[in-house]
Amino acid sequence: QQQVKQSPQSLIVQKGGISIINCAYENTAFDYFPWYQQFPGKGPALLIAIRPDVSEKKEGRFTISFNKSAKQFSLHIMDSQPGDSATYFCAAQDSGGSNYKLTFGKGTLLTVNP
Amino acid sequence: ETGVTQSPTHLIKTRGQQVTLRCSSQSGHNTVSWYQQALGQGPQFIFQYYREEENGRGNFPPRFSGLQFPNYSSELNVNALELDDSALYLCASSWTQGAGELFFGEGSRLTVL
Numbered sequence: 073q074q075q076v077k078q079s080p081q082s083l084i085v086q087k088g089g090i091s092i093i094n095c096a097y098e099n100t101a102f103d104y105f106p107w108y109q110q111f112p113g114k115g116p117a118l119l120i121a122i123r124p125d126v127s128e129k130k131e132g133r134f135t136i137s138f139n140k141s142a143k144q145f146s147l148h149i150m151d152s153q154p155g156d157s158a159t160y161f162c163a164a165q166d167s168g169g170s171n172y173k174l175t176f177g178k179g180t181l182l183t184v185n186p
Numbered sequence: 187e188t189g190v191t192q193s194p195t196h197l198i199k200t201r202g203q204q205v206t207l208r209c210s211s212q213s214g215h216n217t218v219s220w221y222q223q224a225l226g227q228g229p230q231f232i233f234q235y236y237r238e239e240e241n242g243r244g245n246f247p248p249r250f251s252g253l254q255f256p257n258y259s260s261e262l263n264v265n266a267l268e269l270d271d272s273a274l275y276l277c278a279s280s281w282t283q284g285a286g287e288l289f290f291g292e293g294s295r296l297t298v299l
Contacts, residue, residue, distance in 0.1 A: 078228075106287075114292055115290030115293055116229065116276070172241065173219075176228030177228050179226070179227070
């Protein structure tokens, strides 16, 4: 059972454009939603995270939008750069649970063309 | 400050064998989690260790086991290897058991033939 669904699977954007990646979750107990960025041959690295008490969080060119009623959240990358080319994973966690696991989506391969 | 380091980086085993993967956590971190990342998939939670005890486990069989040592480094052991165990195994350390940033190593790429 896939608890976090991520789309699209791959995305090609021109330099300077906006990249948008969407995720949907099922477990209403999830209360922590991070995005991780992974370059080839490297481990994932935290990009930005949000909790459901806010609807949007912005850090530089990266913004998370969160819709609690729809159980959806998305990552927007403004002014996309070739250096942003990587795989992006959304994730979710029930911070009050006893399992402590982070549930990841399947990932989106972003390619930013120069 | 050293980051999370994992060893070996690559290894090849045959079906039925056993493997041990090692992880040194980032300085100051007392919690270690292990994830399995199959090709083209997101990481899947195997288990977490806090103060040398397993305190959370994903949907993995008992042949996946681990240890955490007093210096917070950790091992992942997999017995009776199966072809489907071929994956990138990621170790992540953190300051806390709960929600918060995970610091991942570069992983150990296991191929089972």
